[in-house]
Amino acid sequence: MAYRRTGKVSARLADNRRRILNSAREIVAEGGFSAAQMSEVARRAGVATGTLYRYFPSKEDLCRQVFREVSTREMNILANIASEDAPAMERLESVLRTFAGRAIQGRRLAYALLAEPVDVGLSEDRTRFRRTHAQVFAGILDDAIEAGDIPPINTQIAAACIAGAIPTALIGPLAPESHEIEDQSGARVLDDIVAFCMAAVHAAPGTAAQKNEKTEERRIAS
Amino acid sequence: MAYRRTGKVSARLADNRRRILNSAREIVAEGGFSAAQMSEVARRAGVATGTLYRYFPSKEDLCRQVFREVSTREMNILANIASEDAPAMERLESVLRTFAGRAIQGRRLAYALLAEPVDVGLSEDRTRFRRTHAQVFAGILDDAIEAGDIPPINTQIAAACIAGAIPTALIGPLAPESHEIEDQSGARVLDDIVAFCMAAVHAAPGTAAQKNEKTEERRIAS
DNA sequence: CCCGAACCTGAACCATGGTTCATTCCCTCC
DNA sequence: GGAGGGAATGAACCATGGTTCAGGTTCGGG
Numbered sequence: 001m002a003y004r005r006t007g008k009v010s011a012r013l014a015d016n017r018r019r020i021l022n023s024a025r026e027i028v029a030e031g032g033f034s035a036a037q038m039s040e041v042a043r044r045a046g047v048a049t050g051t052l053y054r055y056f057p058s059k060e061d062l063c064r065q066v067f068r069e070v071s072t073r074e075m076n077i078l079a080n081i082a083s084e085d086a087p088a089m090e091r092l093e094s095v096l097r098t099f100a101g102r103a104i105q106g107r108r109l110a111y112a113l114l115a116e117p118v119d120v121g122l123s124e125d126r127t128r129f130r131r132t133h134a135q136v137f138a139g140i141l142d143d144a145i146e147a148g149d150i151p152p153i154n155t156q157i158a159a160a161c162i163a164g165a166i167p168t169a170l171i172g173p174l175a176p177e178s179h180e181i182e183d184q185s186g187a188r189v190l191d192d193i194v195a196f197c198m199a200a201v202h203a204a205p206g207t208a209a210q211k212n213e214k215t216e217e218r219r220i221a222s
Numbered sequence: 223m224a225y226r227r228t229g230k231v232s233a234r235l236a237d238n239r240r241r242i243l244n245s246a247r248e249i250v251a252e253g254g255f256s257a258a259q260m261s262e263v264a265r266r267a268g269v270a271t272g273t274l275y276r277y278f279p280s281k282e283d284l285c286r287q288v289f290r291e292v293s294t295r296e297m298n299i300l301a302n303i304a305s306e307d308a309p310a311m312e313r314l315e316s317v318l319r320t321f322a323g324r325a326i327q328g329r330r331l332a333y334a335l336l337a338e339p340v341d342v343g344l345s346e347d348r349t350r351f352r353r354t355h356a357q358v359f360a361g362i363l364d365d366a367i368e369a370g371d372i373p374p375i376n377t378q379i380a381a382a383c384i385a386g387a388i389p390t391a392l393i394g395p396l397a398p399e400s401h402e403i404e405d406q407s408g409a410r411v412l413d414d415i416v417a418f419c420m421a422a423v424h425a426a427p428g429t430a431a432q433k434n435e436k437t438e439e440r441r442i443a444s
Numbered sequence: 445c446c447c448g449a450a451c452c453t454g455a456a457c458c459a460t461g462g463t464t465c466a467t468t469c470c471c472t473c474c
Numbered sequence: 475g476g477a478g479g480g481a482a483t484g485a486a487c488c489a490t491g492g493t494t495c496a497g498g499t500t501c502g503g504g
Contacts, residue, residue, distance in 0.1 A: 013481085038462060048483040050464075059462060117339025154414040157391055161418045164390020165383035192376040196383045200422030235451090260492060270453040272494075281492060 017055050020045045024066045029109040032116045033063055060121040067122055071113055071129045074102065075136075082136045088144035089203055095136060096166070096194045103170045104186060114167045134159040141201060150202045162197050169193050239277050242267045246288045251331040254338045255285055282343040289344055293335055293351045296324065297358075304358045310366035311425055317358060318388070318416045325392045326408060336389045356381040363423060372424045384419050391415050 023044035027036045038059055042049045056062040081095050103110035118126065137159035144150045170193070245266035249258045260281055264271045278284040303317050325332035340348065359381035366372045392415070 016481095037460095042484095049462090050484065051482055053463070054481070153417070157411060157414040158418050160391040161387035161415060165387040168386020168390070169379055169382040189379060192379040193383060195375070196380050196422050199424055200418050202421055259490095264454095271492090272454065273452055275493070276451070 016045070016047060016051070020047065020052060020055055020062070021066060021069065024062055025070060028063075028066055028070075028112050029106065032108060032112040033118050033122065034116065036063060036066075038062075060119075063118075063122055064125055067113070067125045067129075070109065071125070074113070075129070075132055077102070078133070078136050082140055087149070088140050088147055089149050092137075092140045092144060092201075092203075093194060093198060095140060096162070096197050097190065100166050100170060100190050100193055103167060104190065107171050110167065111171045115171060130163060134163045137162050144201070149204075153201060158201055161200065165197060165200075166193060169196075238267070238269060238273070242269065242274060242277055242284070243288060243291065246284055247292060250285075250288055250292075250334050251328065254330060254334040255340050255344065256338065258285060258288075260284075282341075285340075285344055286347055289335070289347045289351075292331065293347070296335070297351070297354055299324070300355070300358050304362055309371070310362055310369055311371050314359075314362045314366060314423075314425075315416060315420060317362060318384070318419050319412065322388050322392060322412050322415055325389060326412065329392070332389065332392070352385060356385045359384050366423070371426075375423060380423055383422065387419060387422075388415060391418075 020041060024036055024041045027040060027044065036059075038052055039049050041062070042052055045052075052062065056065065078095055078099060081098060082091055084091055084094075086094075103114075113126070113129065134156075138155040141150070141153070141155040141158055145152050145155070170189075242263060246258055246263045249262060249266065258281075260274055261271050263284070264274055267274075274284065278287065300317055300321060303320060304313055306313055306316075308316075325336075335348070335351065356378075360377040363372070363375070363377040363380055367374050367377070392411075
């Protein structure tokens, strides 16, 4: 009697699952995890609340799934830059600039990933995310020291500082208001932040400055 | 008939109010604002839940009061250092060290003040706190530039970066575990963080290093 | 000593939002 | 085409935690 799951059905199931995840992601990107209520996710995905529980055992699981998808994407972008075949200092600056640039566009998503109030389950994932994150910075810094580009420093601490400085300056309460960033001054803010971090690791002066005029070409794809 | 509030009574009222505030503060210092449930505050203060509402119109008001008391205290400490009659770079380092040092002891309180999930009412106060905070840094940096101690930089951005870097490196998920900090290595971590920030603003090298041996004497009073 | 006002108490109330489950719908198979 | 099982529904359920309020207690004034 057992009935075989036909192609059309499992396609629909997969589609539902995807649509739920996408809806959740959209909501998070617009209003953070606090806006991601199950009823709202369901509404946007065009299914009933109860249906969510056929695809995810709990809200926490759904949110973690969303978090992982988004953060993995971000991580990969940075990791790719870090593993490029280029001098450490170039990779460092590129990573910083990309990180900050992506946070500026999609500030709400960056906020959700990095700073928003979340409960314990998610903050476990976030911890992993930020650590991995800092590891990318630390790795490049180690390379730079190895290559003699910068003097020896505590790369773990420096990486943590960078990982804190950039989001704070961009998306926290200390950040300039959105409208200040939207327009042309955004590039300037970005340059200043990158310059701060480069100086912090004793990058040879000028390295960051030269790049200023390149900012325009370096627009990051969303 | 009008009944005059006698001294003994208003003393008791004041005492109650104080005890409530103190209990709330203790709880926040131990477990953050999330642990500060009204029933728990009442229990610790030795009054009934309803009584809290004779002293504070809502939980939010109570929490904001606590936040203000604690943050004002912290702010004053930093502001005093900032307004000392000393060279800008000395004041800068002193402020950084004090800030980081106080965050290290009382990490949970620092977490509550700086990073913990809170709802909108409180985060308004927190925003003010962090801004004032960053202003202290920025003011000193301006002095330093004026005095020619460091090259001109965007002090607003630098201040925001510093205000983000220090807590992240100390109390966030990127921070070393408590036990790593409790023991002798705490001073080392602190030195590295301060060194990072000093370098970031192009402080002349060595300034931070000289101070390392002074760390012991600079133990911050709680 | 008694009255009324102020104060205190804590159990009941309520709002929010995640989770469940009896019912309905739709699909596969015979 | 209809029997039976998986999938979907959404209103009801429940847990949490802030807030209220009817009833009891304490205090000042006469």
